[in-house]
Amino acid sequence: MNNNRNITRRIRENIGVYAIIAPFFLLFFAFLAVPFVMTLIIAFTDYKGAGTFRFVGFNNFIILFRDNRTFTGGMGNALITGLVGLVASVLLAWLITMLPKILRGVFAIALFAPFFTPLAEGKFTLGIGFLAILAGIGTIPHERYEAAAIEGIPNRVHEFIRITLPAIKPHLLFAAVIQLGAVIAQAAKPHEYTDVFEIGLASALCLVVFIPLLIIYFALRKFGRCWQD
């Protein structure tokens, strides 16, 4: 009881905070949270965009896994593209940070510029994850490398594997979420189903797309401090 009154008091004290976050979070709920919850429900129905619908259990998911338009082809390619992009981001960022300072900026701009051009099918660009990794490598203190040199690390490749990679783990995970999220969402093509008003199927597809992202997200929260502070 006392606790309840306490919370009410704290809410009243913070009324100004709720006022300033309201515009953003109202839109966030209306166009992200609510549609997501609806997806969660409709995925288990045979909703066709109008009229009544009924719950069909996991039927939509079974149909999806049998339809090779979406999964076997598209998803596999998307995952490979995403992983290649991630590896390329790490390697290119690593190479850039080894150069003298003046050149770093030039290459960062040149390599990131294609991000701002239209995405075509199968076209490959470095994403926001590349910038995060670049920054991550840039903030590793120099003493770490000096200490390793004294201990006797034979070459730069060893240095990369033993020092650089572990130090940028949070950045890597952030990059993985963004990169894989983008390619998977793009490959999912719910349009193929919405165009024929199979809203239930399209929602199931969105949900399946969401699961690998959710796993990465929890990995992030567990291993990466980056979300906390």
Place this chain on the structure above:
Amino acid sequence: MSRILRIIYNVIIFLILSATALVFLFPIFISIMRSFTPLTELHGAPETFFRMPASPTARNYADLLFTDFELPLLFPRYFLNSVLVTALVVVLQLWIATPAAYALAKVDFPGAGFLNRLLEAGLLFGGAVLFVNQYVVLNRLRLINTFPALILPLIVTAGVPGVFLMRQFIKQLPDDMIEAARLSGASHARICRDLIIPNIKPARITAGIFALTSAWYTGTNNFVYSEELKMLPSVMTRINAAVGVNSAVAGVAVALATVMMLFPLAAFLIYQKSVINIMAYGGLK
């Protein structure tokens, strides 16, 4: 010895990166060159193969502007729609997202933890997987085929990465500064305006550029059916589809492709310093 080795290393790295940069930038270069190639030369030339235009021309751009090619309305109408929607999305997004980012980063209020987790989860989905049910929500609000239908969903889907970025950046600001302002009686809105905004300029610029890019290319054409409300991405889809049927559209298509990438690319080049540096300070740690 080791100095020479180091120079050799750097030269090799420089060459590798230069080659990669060329491969990355080549499509942009081709696109610009093709847009100045006359229609007669375009025929038969494969898209990826590069050939300097023998007689460069601005004709493709003139055609794009003044002829009613395969679409019901003239190009400037769609272009203005796109510019207006993108500008409004960026401005409104920054305007409402900055206070939210500040509150999530620095204020301890009931529900702060929940809203923070919600924002992080929101980072995971792009608009593509949500648009079906965004349609349903807009329909309920009776906004289908209205101007707000173009803007409101985009503020969220194009804006979430920006809010996340700003939140991380604001977290790095010293707490005492904000506490002192609170003690002297400043409201949260006031702190946000006078203290936070002036201190997170690069983060806001970067958030703005990401929102611009995302809004410019996404275009919520699924939520409107009046031709007067359509934007460039829908024009691009239809023109590219028309090229296969009517080869006369090829010139317009190449000009359009170049116009499309002009704005986001220009915004990035103007503010590249903020975008490239932003992650180093704030972002992740």
